[in-house]
Amino acid sequence: MKSASAMMAASGNHENWIPLIDTAAREVFELMLSSQLTLPTDSQEKPLDVTAMVGLAGQLCGVLSVRCTGKAAAMMASKMLGMDLDKVGPEISDALGEVCNMIAGNFKNKVSGLSEGCMLSPPTVVTGSDYSLHSMSDSPGLEVRLLFEGMPLNISLQIHS
């Protein structure tokens, strides 16, 4: 028998998850990076050239992705590790992947019934912006746009029920 969450995932009624994604992201940045995410005041057109993705499988199937600029990803690594910005290097992808992983985990822990019935994949990080992502999603994705230290941070959840 499907749980309420699984039925909600199947029904395509996910708009009420947007505040949960927003809260999950804000908590990760506050606790792990001591940084307050803010709302963008206008639509920024900067190319977001680093993408971290974590797959969800089980009661909810989909992909949660975090996109930002390379500078923002470097800043995340710097803050997470307490290192100078110019000293971070190979840690950048690992740090962004962990941020994505924690947002995905924190989000699913906020959805009743989803915490136990949904597994997370290890994170994957893609650099570069010249690519198209073709998801098997059968519903429109959910997107949260925020600013990290004044730099755009887009979090999206593509759901495949």
Add this chain to the structure above:
Amino acid sequence: MAIRALIIDDSSVMRKIVERSLRQAGIDLSEVFQAGNGAEALGVLKESVVDLILCDINMPVMDGLEFIKQLPGVENAKNVPVVMITTEGSEAHVVQALSCGARGYIRKPFTPEQVKEHVIPVLAGKS
């Protein structure tokens, strides 16, 4: 008293964050060992003695739950306390980890204060 800790996580960034959080929590670390998964950690424990293990759950090769199931078979480590640090936050995961032998459970994201709150009682043998 200075302690020797083993930190197990497939993310090297997270291993560094856990180490820094332990130090920020006022825990005196004389030595820190690291492993990227449970199998690597078992290898470390065959050659090294530690006083505390902090372990993620979701890892490739051997996950954290399988690792703590195998820990009683390691002579050097059968009584070493294990604290899980993981994104898996469900009650079922907590119960499963504790029933496998974990002595503490910290959910990611976490603060150094939360690390202190969970690790100090474990080191004091109160958990």
